Amino acid sequence: MSDEVKDAGLVAMISSILGGNKRADPVAPPPLAEVPPMVPADPVEPAATSGSDAAAAKAENAPDAAAAVAKPAEPPAQIATTRDGKRLLPAEAIADLVLGELRKLDNFPSSGVSVTVYGYRHWNAMLTFAPFSTSFQNATRFRQAVPDLVFKLRRFVELEI
Template structure:
């Protein structure tokens, strides 16, 4: 199973837990990570994605040499998880997840919103709005939705340090 399929599954699972079947028309879910995770050093071990062992069979007349333009297949990146199954993600990736979930709310602004993730074991998130990006009432409603969203995401994601 590829990382993209796993990421899409995680986003779908979080969305179903939060009761959000509403998606913004233009906004796609953000990628969970921008690069391969680093090797954990605090007793956490990386989990490898399963790779089928069987290679495709070549016909008898095919040569064993690689074609000149073909690149060798790279192994998939390892996904770091904790012993209890939580994914280890950097603060930027968690902020993108939180922002992606908030974008599903009605009247959420398309721009002028920033989410900051901070802390360690019990990480938290803070939302800020640019002037004139939303109304005071909507900003208050989004801020009130944050604690519940963070509480639910903490069950699946842990901050990588």
């Protein structure tokens, strides 16, 4: 397979992941994931006791456990968004998004890769590779994929300062 065919497949894969087939439709941010409410664990477990004492301790703690479950959990923290619906994320979170998408590519190294996010309104990302983490050809191919990935992510994510 030639590199052009691989690059076209790579762009198509990233485009399908990020919903690039909807060019005529207005851009809408991806839905935010719902986080299930967290029930706090019992902070103190009873010490090992005899069988009858353990049963009595469980019976005493049962109303407390039921009350803890009945109490509503705190809602998850709101994710900051811009006026046009983009999520505001710090540079580290955007770098993790870029790296996560790049890890889905063929022959992407499992370690020795660093993503740097820079800029402000039109943020960008830069890839650096540790020596011997990948071949020159693969590093070039991954770096060529970054501008398309960044272009697609900019539609949904804004850099938080």
